[in-house]
Amino acid sequence: MSAAVLTAAPPRPAHRDPQVLRWLGAYTASTVGDSVYYLALSWAAVSSGSPAQAGLVMAVSAVPRALLLLFGGVIADRLGPRRVVLASDTARCLMTLGLAAVLLATSPGLWLLAAAALVFGAVDAVFLPAVGALPPRIAARDQLARVQGLRGLAYRMGSVLGAPLGGLAVATGGPASAFGAAGALFALSLPLLCALRLRPLPTGEKPPTGEKGEKADGPVLRDLADGLRHLRGHRVLGPLMITILLADLGFVGPLNVGLALLAEQRGWGAPGIGWLLAGFGAGAGAASLLLAVRGRLPRAGTTLGWTMVLGAVAVAALAFAPRLPVAVAVAVAVGLLAGVSGALCHALVQTECDPACLGRVSAVSSLGSLGLAPLGMPLTGAAAGLWGTGPVFVAGAAVCALSGAFALTVPSLRRAELPR
Numbered sequence: 001m002s003a004a005v006l007t008a009a010p011p012r013p014a015h016r017d018p019q020v021l022r023w024l025g026a027y028t029a030s031t032v033g034d035s036v037y038y039l040a041l042s043w044a045a046v047s048s049g050s051p052a053q054a055g056l057v058m059a060v061s062a063v064p065r066a067l068l069l070l071f072g073g074v075i076a077d078r079l080g081p082r083r084v085v086l087a088s089d090t091a092r093c094l095m096t097l098g099l100a101a102v103l104l105a106t107s108p109g110l111w112l113l114a115a116a117a118l119v120f121g122a123v124d125a126v127f128l129p130a131v132g133a134l135p136p137r138i139a140a141r142d143q144l145a146r147v148q149g150l151r152g153l154a155y156r157m158g159s160v161l162g163a164p165l166g167g168l169a170v171a172t173g174g175p176a177s178a179f180g181a182a183g184a185l186f187a188l189s190l191p192l193l194c195a196l197r198l199r200p201l202p203t204g205e206k207p208p209t210g211e212k213g214e215k216a217d218g219p220v221l222r223d224l225a226d227g228l229r230h231l232r233g234h235r236v237l238g239p240l241m242i243t244i245l246l247a248d249l250g251f252v253g254p255l256n257v258g259l260a261l262l263a264e265q266r267g268w269g270a271p272g273i274g275w276l277l278a279g280f281g282a283g284a285g286a287a288s289l290l291l292a293v294r295g296r297l298p299r300a301g302t303t304l305g306w307t308m309v310l311g312a313v314a315v316a317a318l319a320f321a322p323r324l325p326v327a328v329a330v331a332v333a334v335g336l337l338a339g340v341s342g343a344l345c346h347a348l349v350q351t352e353c354d355p356a357c358l359g360r361v362s363a364v365s366s367l368g369s370l371g372l373a374p375l376g377m378p379l380t381g382a383a384a385g386l387w388g389t390g391p392v393f394v395a396g397a398a399v400c401a402l403s404g405a406f407a408l409t410v411p412s413l414r415r416a417e418l419p420r
Contacts, residue, residue, distance in 0.1 A: 014143040014150060015292065019196060023138055026192035027131065028154040030089055033185030035162020036169065037096055037120070040178030041113060043170050044103065049110045057114050061121030065370060068125035073363025074223045076130035081137060081359060086193045088127035093186035095119060096179045103176035128370060132346075132362025136355045137198040142419045145347040146295040152288025152343055156281055227360030235412040236301075236352045241364055243407045244345050247308055248368030250399025251338065253380030254315060254392055255280070261381070261389050268324050279328040283335025284342075291343045301407065301416035304344040308404025311337035312397040319393035341404075348416055 014020045038058070045057040076084045099116055102108055135147045169178035231237050263272040290297075297303055314334045321327035345365070353361045384392045407413050 013295070014139050014146040017139060017143070019138040020143075020147060020150070022192045022195050023134060024150055024154055026085075026089075026189035026196075027151065028158055029185045029188040029192070030092075031155055031158025032162045032165065033092070033096075033182045033189075035158055036166035036178055036185060037092075037182040039163060039166035040096075040099075040170065040175045040182060041117060043178065044108075044175035045110065045113050047175070048107070048113065053110055057110060057117055060114050061117040061124070062370075064118055064121040065125045065128075066367070068122055069128065069363050069367055069370065070224055070360070071220060072126035073129035073133075073227065073360035074220050075126050076133050076359025076362070077227070077357060078223065080198070081130040081133035082193060082196050082198055084126055084130035084359075085134065086190065088123050088130065089186045089189045089193065091123050092120065092127075093183050093190070095123075095183075096186065097183035100176045100179035100183060103174070103179065124370075128366050129359040129363040132349070132366065133355070133358040134196075135350055136353075136358060138196060141351060143295065144350040145297075145343075145418045146292055148343050148347045148350065149288045149290070149292030151346075152339065153285060153292060156285040156288065159281065224360065227357050228364070230354065230357045231361060231364060234352065236348065236416050237361060239407070239410040239413040240345060240348055240352075240416075241361075243304075243308075243403045243413065244365050245368040246403035246406065247341070247345075247400055250312070250396045250401075250403065251315070252369055254318075254396035255334075257380045258319070258384065258389055258392055258396070261384050262319065262327075262393075265389060266324070266327075268327075272324050272327075275324060275328050276331045279331035280335035283332040283337075284339035285335075287336050287339025287343060290340070291347070296347075296418040296420065297340075297344065298417070300344050300348060300418045301414045304341045304348075305404045305407035305414060307337045307341040307344075308407065309401050311341060312401035312404065315400060316394050316397035319390045344418075347418055351419055352416070 042058055045053065049057075072084075095116060102112070135144055135151075139147050165181065166178050169181040173180075231241055259276050260273055263269060263276065266272070268275075311334060314330055314337060318327060318330050318334065321330050349361060349365055350358070380392060380396075383395075
């Protein structure tokens with residue numbers, strides 16, 4: 001057997017790559033910590049004020065996230081995604097542990113909780129683009145779709161584990177205990193992030209200025225404009241950003257506000273909401289598992305377009321499900337179809353974008369779901385109060401269907417493929 005054959009080892013799959021597993025462990029710990037933190041914050045806010053005041057405290061973190069998210073993408077590209085994620089989780093660890101110490105010593109007013117939520121939202125604005133920019137720096141290009149599947153599974157695990165863990169911590173020692181648990185989880189991610197070793201950027205790409213210790217030069221707005229020009233001139237990424245934004249705007253309102261209103265109107269109560277969310281989570285988890293196992297789906301652009309259209313039909317059908325078991329089955333279908341289309345969108349962003357610009361591009365792709373759509377939730381509730389949940393679900397589904405139809409009518413996006 002020749003030396004060339006002996007040395008030509010097959011590429012290591014993502015689920016066996018120590019680098020990917022370290023990143024996945026850190027991301028899971030951070031995601032669980034997020035869930036515990038938000039539960040602790042909501043409980044502390046309800047205990048310190050009225051329900052309306054508590055809702056305001058929970059909502060304020062969306063404001064700095066929406067305002068600063070694009071600039072967070074610039075920071076991720078300038079300083080390097082690993083450093084930004086590491087600094088963000090360190091800041092969140094110190095902040096939550098500080099809140100735990102304050103709650104043990106005294107009963108803070110709502111102003112302190114609102115200030116903490118604002119800081120947390122600002123940190124999220126740099127954390128989220130950096131997380132999106134990390135996978136191409138730790139995994140081979142043909143493994144990025146599988147990494148997105150693993151990330152989806154980690155996110156679902158964080159949501160499933162975070163709520164009961166936070167509830168147990170609150171029941172044991174109050175919000176202070178829950179904030180302490182969140183801080184410990186953020187701390188758990190730090191040694192895993194420190195152990196990451198990033199792949200070099202492809203030849204010809206400009207390295208992030210912070211990776212080799214150079215000072216960042218040039219105005220931030222120029223870097224942001226460069227990233228937006230990269231999007232506008234890219235045959236796949238430009239249309240893909242429009243598709244993602246439309247899907248987020250149509251999906252977030254009905255699924256976050258509409259489900260609670262639907263369960264209340266049908267008399268399903270809180271258990272009904274739980275079953276609907278569980279059905280959606282099971283479908284989305286199955287989609288992530290599919291991509292994690294297969295590694296890629298053929299005809300990615302066409303598949304994401306049709307799954308968005310079919311998912312829109314399922315979203316509209318939710319409002320007219322006559323009984324809870326039927327609604328749960330429809331929620332599973334919504335989760336499965338949305339999970340496939342969402343994972344394919346993220347995978348195409350990862351594989352089509354130049355790694356040196358990925359922080360800025362990830363920020364743009366996240367702006368709809370994490371920045372703009374949450375600010376529209378009060379409008380969704382008001383519209384449901386005026387016209388009922390049925391029209392709200394149908395209107396949201398129409399926007400989702402428009403996103404899928406747009407993807408199918410743009411030839412460059414429709415023909416987009418994931419690498420083999």
